[in-house]
Amino acid sequence: MTAVPASSATPVLEVDDLTVEFRTPKGxxxxxxGISYEVHRGETVxxxxxxxxxxxxxxxxxxxxxDSPPGFVTNGRVLFEGKDLLTSSAEEQRAVRGPGVSMIFxxxxxxxxxxxxxxxxxxxxxxxxxxxxxxxxxEAAVELLDRVNIPEARRRANAFPHQFSGGMRQRVMIxxxxxxxPKLLIADEPTTALDVTVQAQIMQLLKDLQRxxxxxxxxxxxxxxVVNEVADRVVVMYAGGVVETGTVDEVFADPSxxxxxxxxxxxxxxxxxxxxxxxxxxxxxxxxxIPSGCSFHPRCPRRVLENAPPGKNCRDDVPxxxxxGVPGRASACHYREEVLGA
Amino acid sequence: MGRYVARRLxxxxxxxxxxxxxxxxMVYALPxxxxxxxxxxxxxxxxxxxxxxxxxxxxxxxWLQYIKYVGDLVQGDFGTDFSGxxxxxxxxxxxxxxxxxxxxxxxxxxxxxxxxxxxxxxxRGSFFDNLVLISTTLIVSIPVFVLGFVAQFAFGLKLGLFPxxxxxxxxxxxxxxxxxxxxxxxxxxxxxTRTSLAENLRQDYVRTARAKGLKPSVVIGKHTLRNSMIxxxxxxxxDIGALMGGAIVTESIFNIPGLGRAVYDAVLRQxxxxxxxxxxxxxxxxxxxxxxxxxxxxxxxxxIRYD
Numbered sequence: 001m002t003a004v005p006a007s008s009a010t011p012v013l014e015v016d017d018l019t020v021e022f023r024t025p026k027g028x029x030x031x032x033x034g035i036s037y038e039v040h041r042g043e044t045v046x047x048x049x050x051x052x053x054x055x056x057x058x059x060x061x062x063x064x065x066x067d068s069p070p071g072f073v074t075n076g077r078v079l080f081e082g083k084d085l086l087t088s089s090a091e092e093q094r095a096v097r098g099p100g101v102s103m104i105f106x107x108x109x110x111x112x113x114x115x116x117x118x119x120x121x122x123x124x125x126x127x128x129x130x131x132x133x134x135x136x137x138x139e140a141a142v143e144l145l146d147r148v149n150i151p152e153a154r155r156r157a158n159a160f161p162h163q164f165s166g167g168m169r170q171r172v173m174i175x176x177x178x179x180x181x182p183k184l185l186i187a188d189e190p191t192t193a194l195d196v197t198v199q200a201q202i203m204q205l206l207k208d209l210q211r212x213x214x215x216x217x218x219x220x221x222x223x224x225x226v227v228n229e230v231a232d233r234v235v236v237m238y239a240g241g242v243v244e245t246g247t248v249d250e251v252f253a254d255p256s257x258x259x260x261x262x263x264x265x266x267x268x269x270x271x272x273x274x275x276x277x278x279x280x281x282x283x284x285x286x287x288x289x290i291p292s293g294c295s296f297h298p299r300c301p302r303r304v305l306e307n308a309p310p311g312k313n314c315r316d317d318v319p320x321x322x323x324x325g326v327p328g329r330a331s332a333c334h335y336r337e338e339v340l341g342a
Numbered sequence: 343m344g345r346y347v348a349r350r351l352x353x354x355x356x357x358x359x360x361x362x363x364x365x366x367x368m369v370y371a372l373p374x375x376x377x378x379x380x381x382x383x384x385x386x387x388x389x390x391x392x393x394x395x396x397x398x399x400x401x402x403x404x405w406l407q408y409i410k411y412v413g414d415l416v417q418g419d420f421g422t423d424f425s426g427x428x429x430x431x432x433x434x435x436x437x438x439x440x441x442x443x444x445x446x447x448x449x450x451x452x453x454x455x456x457x458x459x460x461x462x463x464x465x466r467g468s469f470f471d472n473l474v475l476i477s478t479t480l481i482v483s484i485p486v487f488v489l490g491f492v493a494q495f496a497f498g499l500k501l502g503l504f505p506x507x508x509x510x511x512x513x514x515x516x517x518x519x520x521x522x523x524x525x526x527x528x529x530x531x532x533x534x535t536r537t538s539l540a541e542n543l544r545q546d547y548v549r550t551a552r553a554k555g556l557k558p559s560v561v562i563g564k565h566t567l568r569n570s571m572i573x574x575x576x577x578x579x580x581d582i583g584a585l586m587g588g589a590i591v592t593e594s595i596f597n598i599p600g601l602g603r604a605v606y607d608a609v610l611r612q613x614x615x616x617x618x619x620x621x622x623x624x625x626x627x628x629x630x631x632x633x634x635x636x637x638x639x640x641x642x643x644x645x646i647r648y649d
Binding site: 060063064065087094096097098099102103105110111112113114115116124125127128160163173176326 | 560
């Protein structure tokens, strides 16, 4: 682990060198290639990346809900409060899901079971993990719905998912995830399917609940605005690997990896009004054929292919995630110091 | 929901009228003269023939015959067959036999089909899955009358496990005919269950259920199965009506004195009143069970609302 944690206490979640591959008939897809990060109590860590960068797969592996086959964790450790979940029994893992770590998903409509009432689905958490009676569980579910600001919670508990609006459904998901006061909440693109005003409400709700409970929040997103607003630290992923990590303020103010630099430059701002948007040229790589050396080098405007110093040829040498700048920051670029200064 | 059911029930009236008229017209269009066929080698005098024709309204045009028939029908008179027996009596006597056969078939269809489908769907690609796929393909591709005779010969005659004919052994007599009658639907139910389960296992809500830390038995047995059963229950329900009508071949093979066998005999004798009465009853059952399925569908899937 290269990034120094903000606090020295045991992190809620520590992911170390996690590697996931998909074995498909067409070959092996290297979805996650040795990523490491940690989340502390009360902290919000954002995993930022494009579609297909492996960010969702990595948290599914953490959660133990990877579809296997075809997905396999081939290396690494996932420490929840110091205990490796990957080597735990299925029973032990199951006991962590819900009371320890819980998760909300992008599409709340398809993620909720269409044939059970939302009250039932929330109550199920108490019944499965705490052996609560039907009545107690139902009461607790109504309280939770009230806590995530669903009006007329008692009546709405008997409604089915399709009878809610998109934002309300995501609140139901949040209520369900928070039922057992988890130490860590993983939110996989929780606002992507919602419209902008609702997005802000949901993010605010998550922030408020985090402040109340002190849980860690691991936020998976491709939305730079959301990261900037709510996250404390950011882990930038590209082609299944971590390219940069640090506090949001530092990374956004002065990126130390050309990919992050490209992301920042692509944000439209008031000053850039009237000028053309600046996308990162090219497309993300096919994860079954990740480029040699630095996986970003075919798209990188700063790549060095000729006359590179020894071990720093972007096409041939794989850059490691190494510290740069202030403690806690790291970048997987051979020329991170130069990029940081630029 | 109540209004929906009432509307659907009202709609059955024109359907029954249309269906019964079509059947009536088809029997009318059959070649040959039923009275002469009845007489056989013994020539009837012209006077007797004329009297019989008048009694069965056979000299009237088709539409008038049909109206007279329906007129009697609404008064509860199903007419008589050529031996003077009330058709309604035949129906009351034979309906329980066909109902028992259909019930036996539905039980086999539901139990064997569901169990095979669920096991195959949970373990796709396993030996059992392939076994189910191969055996259902085999069943679907064999015509029922072939399967019926083979089963009768093998299990009834050679192995002596089941009675070969009739209903003299009570419920046990219905086992083999019930299996034969159920065979095709059983294969469909197994396949439908397997596909539906496999499809639902890929759904997002299954991932959520796992993320909630629920036991695998709850994830599959409650969350996935409840959704997978919606198309299967619909199919089985609609099939009950079809099984009653489809019993004609099976009842003939196993010589079971049910409605199907009665229709078969009546068609051969061109007894219009019997054919129309029983087949219209089949149509009614079919409509009724379809309505039942639609109501059940709304109970199983809360997203369906009819009003």
